[in-house]
Amino acid sequence: MYDFKEKVVLVTGGAAGIGAGVVEAILKEGAKHIAALDVDSVNGKILEDELNNNYKGNKVKFYKCDVTSNDLETVYDNVIKEHKYIDVVVNCAGIMNDRPNVYLKEIAVNVTALITSSFKAYNLMRKDHGGKGGTIINISSIVGLFQASLLPVYASTKSAVLQFSTCLGMEPHYSHSGVRVLTLCFGCTDTTLFSSNKLGAFDKETEMLLEDSIGTLPMQKPDSAVNGLLDAYRDGKSGSTWLITADKPAEDITENITKGFEIMSRGVFC
Numbered sequence: 077m078y079d080f081k082e083k084v085v086l087v088t089g090g091a092a093g094i095g096a097g098v099v100e101a102i103l104k105e106g107a108k109h110i111a112a113l114d115v116d117s118v119n120g121k122i123l124e125d126e127l128n129n130n131y132k133g134n135k136v137k138f139y140k141c142d143v144t145s146n147d148l149e150t151v152y153d154n155v156i157k158e159h160k161y162i163d164v165v166v167n168c169a170g171i172m173n174d175r176p177n178v179y180l181k182e183i184a185v186n187v188t189a190l191i192t193s194s195f196k197a198y199n200l201m202r203k204d205h206g207g208k209g210g211t212i213i214n215i216s217s218i219v220g221l222f223q224a225s226l227l228p229v230y231a232s233t234k235s236a237v238l239q240f241s242t243c244l245g246m247e248p249h250y251s252h253s254g255v256r257v258l259t260l261c262f263g264c265t266d267t268t269l270f271s272s273n274k275l276g277a278f279d280k281e282t283e284m285l286l287e288d289s290i291g292t293l294p295m296q297k298p299d300s301a302v303n304g305l306l307d308a309y310r311d312g313k314s315g316s317t318w319l320i321t322a323d324k325p326a327e328d329i330t331e332n333i334t335k336g337f338e339i340m341s342r343g344v345f346c
């Protein structure tokens with residue numbers, strides 16, 4: 077079982093929603109320091125002030141950071157300079173908007189920045205390169221587990237996260253690096269990600285269908301997502317995938333993922 081005691085943790089998308097909940101929960105678990113990264117400087121500073129006022133030690137620091145820019149590298153370097161190491165990285169930043177003027181940024185945030193952050197953490201942590209090991213937690217989605225026709229770009233980005241993270245966490249990588257990589261598939265969670273100014277489809281017809289579908293989806297509380305992340309962190313093996321949805325306890329679905337790829341790859345290696 078893993079814990080956060082005296083760990084240095086970096087959380088992207090950490091100013092609001094699930095990310096902010098993760099920052100506070102990890103603080104309660106006894107972390108040494110938490111770097112919360114986000115473009116939302118207003119909520120980020122509010123979170124930093126509230127948590128440092130409510131908990132001793134000034135352990136939370138907000139960094140205004142666009143993860144698709146050089147900001148990400150700079151924040152990593154600053155945290156490492158100040159705290160000498162990063163033990164855990166949670167890549168939580170995300171966009172759910174397939175509109176024509178947004179989808180390139182969606183891909184950049186959900187996929188490219190997540191991979192960049194993961195490799196930065198991986199190369200720092202890997203034991204075969206002088207590191208002490210560590211954990212990377214990457215946030216996929218339930219739409220990475222089925223064909224979500226109303227959000228084809230978003231679904232593609234979350235499928236990419238699932239593939240990248242499980243592959244990076246598998247052998248032969250884990251045994252020589254000591255870097256544990258976990259994938260979390262959150263179900264619909266009651267955050268501003270579902271607000272009309274953030275959610276979007278690639279055309280008007282699809283957007284109408286998307287708006288109609290939202291009310292039919294089971295929405296879990298942000299606390300359920302956060303608690304599921306904590307459980308996966310404590311118990312998850314590297315390369316494992318966890319389903320956290322509908323306010324249910326986190327479920328290890330690694331066997332389902334493995335079977336699914338076995339079915340899809342039939343005939344490939346004949």
